[in-house]
Amino acid sequence: EVQLVESGGGLVQPGGSLRLSCAASGFTFSSYWMHWVRQAPGKGLVWVSRINSDGSSTSYADSVKGRFTISRDNAKNTLYLQMNSLRAEDTAVYYCARDSTVTPFDYWGQGTLVTVSS
Amino acid sequence: SYELTQPPSVSVSPGQTARITCSGDALPKKYAYWYQQKSGQAPVLVIYEDSKRPSGIPERFSGSSSGTMATLTISGAQVEDEADYYCYSTDSSGNLWVFGGGTKLTVL
Numbered sequence: 208e209v210q211l212v213e214s215g216g217g218l219v220q221p222g223g224s225l226r227l228s229c230a231a232s233g234f235t236f237s238s239y240w241m242h243w244v245r246q247a248p249g250k251g252l253v254w255v256s257r258i259n260s261d262g263s264s265t266s267y268a269d270s271v272k273g274r275f276t277i278s279r280d281n282a283k284n285t286l287y288l289q290m291n292s293l294r295a296e297d298t299a300v301y302y303c304a305r306d307s308t309v310t311p312f313d314y315w316g317q318g319t320l321v322t323v324s325s
Numbered sequence: 326s327y328e329l330t331q332p333p334s335v336s337v338s339p340g341q342t343a344r345i346t347c348s349g350d351a352l353p354k355k356y357a358y359w360y361q362q363k364s365g366q367a368p369v370l371v372i373y374e375d376s377k378r379p380s381g382i383p384e385r386f387s388g389s390s391s392g393t394m395a396t397l398t399i400s401g402a403q404v405e406d407e408a409d410y411y412c413y414s415t416d417s418s419g420n421l422w423v424f425g426g427g428t429k430l431t432v433l
Contacts, residue, residue, distance in 0.1 A: 252362075252413075302367060309374065310370060
């Protein structure tokens, strides 16, 4: 059974940093692209970042470019999102999601809440 | 930047057909995908590559695409189909991953 479990969310002050993790199981993690998608309270889904299967290629939404870094450790079956210079508008539930190319975002984690507030 | 535009809300009575649209300039060249998100839950893929249905998704869910508009159709909508629905696609370069703003489907 495919499982994605996010962790690392919490309350952080503006300007602070946080690292999210997404532990994957039930599939060959190293064969899949992975994404982070966020959802602010009461708002819609917003794509944040993606990484290819071996970690050699990444992309970011303009709103997080230069502040967030996506990475992965295929030996540990884990996806990461390093978030720096956090702003109030980064407050959201952050989901990791698998991309099987034919069916992007075919599996999602349960999400982890990041709250940026003083 | 690239945008996908959806109506904010659609409302139907049980048993009626619900249609949710998604417009985007690159849709003639790029597939549309549809996700259902019920309150407090993670999204679920209901349609991929414009019109294909993943296993486990009821047959009443179908998709189509023509020109710059993709459409999710729920034939004979049920109360349990009440949810937010999001379309997803990429821009023409394939380097921007974009969700539509979401459509709240009410079935009552």
